[in-house]
Amino acid sequence: MLSDIRDQLRVVRWGLILSIAAIFAGFALGGIFGAAEDSILTWLQAQGQSVLESVYASDSSKLEATVHKSWTYFKRAHMHAGGIGTASLSLCLLLSLINSPKILRRLCSLSLGLGAVGYPLFWLVAGMRAPGLGSTGVAKESLKWLAVPSAGFLLLGVLGCLILTAVSLWRPERL
Numbered sequence: 011m012l013s014d015i016r017d018q019l020r021v022v023r024w025g026l027i028l029s030i031a032a033i034f035a036g037f038a039l040g041g042i043f044g045a046a047e048d049s050i051l052t053w054l055q056a057q058g059q060s061v062l063e064s065v066y067a068s069d070s071s072k073l074e075a076t077v078h079k080s081w082t083y084f085k086r087a088h089m090h091a092g093g094i095g096t097a098s099l100s101l102c103l104l105l106s107l108i109n110s111p112k113i114l115r116r117l118c119s120l121s122l123g124l125g126a127v128g129y130p131l132f133w134l135v136a137g138m139r140a141p142g143l144g145s146t147g148v149a150k151e152s153l154k155w156l157a158v159p160s161a162g163f164l165l166l167g168v169l170g171c172l173i174l175t176a177v178s179l180w181r182p183e184r185l
Contacts, residue, residue, distance in 0.1 A: 018107065021115050022106045025098065025120055026103075026119070026123070027123065028122075029095050029098040029099035030095070032091045032092075032126035032127050033091065033092055033095035034095075035130065036089070036093075036130065037092065039084070039088040039091060039134070043084060050081070054141050057138075057141040058073040058141035061141075079140065080136075080149075083136050083140070086133045087137065090133060094130065095127075098122040098126040101122055101167065101171045109181075114174055117170065118170035118171050118174065119167070121164070121166050121170065122171070125160050125161065125163035125167060131156065132160055139152065
C-alpha cells in the first residue's frame with residue numbers, strides 16, 4: 011500500500027517539490043523581512059538615491075512613494091509564496107489521488123508548481139527593481155515576461171485540476 015501511495019505521489023512530484031519550495035520561500039521571506047526590515051528599506055532607498063536626479067527629477071517624495079510601494083511588493087511576494095504554494099500543494103495532492111491519465115495529472119501539477127514559484131518571484135523582483143527604475147509600474151511592465159506565464163500556469167493548473175477532478179468523480183465506475 012505504501013508503495014502505491016509513493017507511486018501516485020511520484021506522478022505529481024515536480025508540482026509537489028515546487029509548491030513546497032514556494033512555501034519555504036514564503037516563510038524564509040517572512041523571517042528575513044522581520045529580521046532585516048530596516049536594512050531592506052535602506053537598501054531600497056539607496057537604489058533610488060542613485061538615480062534621484064536622473065529618474066525622479068530630484069523629487070524625493072516620488073522616491074519615498076516608490077520605496078513604500080516596493081516594500082508592499084516585498085510583502086506581497088511573501089504572502090503569495092505561502093498562500094499559492096499551499097494551495098498548489100493541496101491541489102497536487104488531490105491530483106495524486108484521482109483516477110485520471112498520468113500525463114494530464116503530471117502537467118497540471120507542474121503547471122501549479124511553476125506558477126507557485128514564479129508569481130511570488132515576480133512581485134519580489136518588481137519590488138527590488140522599482141526604486142532604480144522610478145516606479146513600480148515600470149518595474150511590473152519590465153517583468154511581464156515572468157508575471158504573465160506564471161499567472162497563466164496557475165490558472166491552467168487550477169482549471170485542469172478542476173476538470174480532471176470533476177471527470178474523475180462523475181465518471182461512471184466500471185464493474
